[in-house]
Every structure is written in C-alpha cells, then in structure tokens.
Amino acid sequence: MLELSNIVVQYGMVKAVRNVSLTVGKGEIVALLGPNGAGKTTLVSAAVGILPVAAGNIRFDGADITKRPAESVVAMGLTLTPEGRRVFAELSVADNLTLGAATRKDRAGVAEDIDRYLKMFPILGERYHQVAKTLSGGEQQMLAVARSLMSRPKLLMLDEPSLGLAPRIVERIFELMIDLRKSGLTMLVVEQNATEALGIADRGYIMASGQVVYEGNAAEMVDSEDLMEAYLGAGVH
C-alpha cells in the first residue's frame, strides 16, 4: 500500500534520512523503532508530504505521491498523527474533529464518523464542547488520533502515540490500534516502547543515524534479546 524507496531528506546540508526504503502492506501494522534522533519523525513527515524529499520515491495506493502536497496526500487516504498530541488547543473537541474532516465533502458521512468515534472514545463525548487545551494528556492524544481518523485514512501513521502517557493510557492506545486494525485500517507506528509496539505489529524496522539498520518479523524481533539490546538499548522496557 505504501512504498518508500531510497528516501533522502535533508535539513540544509544535514541528511537526516539517508536512502531509506520501507513498505507497508494493506492490513499490516508496521512498527518503526530507533533511538532519539534516528530520523523516524523526519521520514514519516516526508512520507505525507510535510517535508520535501531530496531523493527517492514514494508510492501510495498505486500512485506516485513523491511531490504531492500534504492536503492532497491526506485526501488520498494517507494521514499522520504527529508527535506531541498536536490538537488545536483553543478549539473545542467538536471543532477539532470537524477540522479533521476538512478534505471531505460528504457531510452525512462526517456526522456518522463523529458518532462512531465518540463511541470509540467515550471521554471525547463527555468533553465534546470543552476546548482541547483543558483535556488531559491522554485525552488530547485520543483526540489527536480521532481527528486523524476523521479524514478516513486508508493508512494511518502514528508518531509516538504513547509518548509521555501513563502506563494505563499507553495500554489503551495499543488496544485501540488493535481495534482499528480489525476495522480494516493499515498502520505505521513510530514508537519508543519497542516491546509493546512489536507486540501488536506484523513487521518492524529499526532506524539509526538516518538509516534502516534492521527489518524483520515483529515476533522474531521481540524475541531476540541481542537485537533489542544492540539497537534499542535503553528504549527496551
């Protein structure tokens, strides 16, 4: 469904992503792991058109999207929930959700989806008219995910969805990903919680210093203590 080939992304003269190739098949959950500064956020930002690629090719759902602007990529069904619970802080939960559907024209479908996601995230229903900045960290992350889902993605990329959240909320986020997969969503998840991410993923990639240093079957990766130790060190819980 998504095919990144030999991607290079630069900040000025610095190559943050160096020749990375990665694929996500329909229905898969793929985990993208690696230490701080490895280039994971840069890679997913480039994949959705937020950052330009200096070289390489991006294909999504049969089309070349390498040079497409971000809005057009979202409209095609490839959406990123960025790192750091980025919601519109001054807007209500309701407005955040509606804005998530900005690329859609089917009003009735949007209303149905709001109902659906309020059922999936009951806390957002309780806080429906509250401004987002008054929500707890976990609630804001739920809102960020729900807002992304409002664009009706075929493939959702989640950048560190569990970052800074209490263990109980982290567990809830991972359960949610399992539910979303059952509903047919394909996902790429960037995570520091390597063990948990590989626990729900089919395959995993490990990046270090801008490159993919390992890729493999998630169950085999999580069982390999040497691998986890070598590449992920303190990131392993």
Ligand SMILES: Nc1ncnc2c1ncn2[C@@H]1O[C@H](COP(=O)(O)OP(=O)(O)OP(=O)(O)O)[C@@H](O)[C@H]1O
């Ligand atoms: N806007 C920027 N300008 C210059 N350098 C940047 C910028 N954003 C990131 N970098 C650099 O690019 C490299 C990759 O950063 P990136 O945020 O993609 O890593 P990451 O794997 O997502 O890390 P983390 O797990 O800490 O979020 C780092 O060396 C970082 O300092």
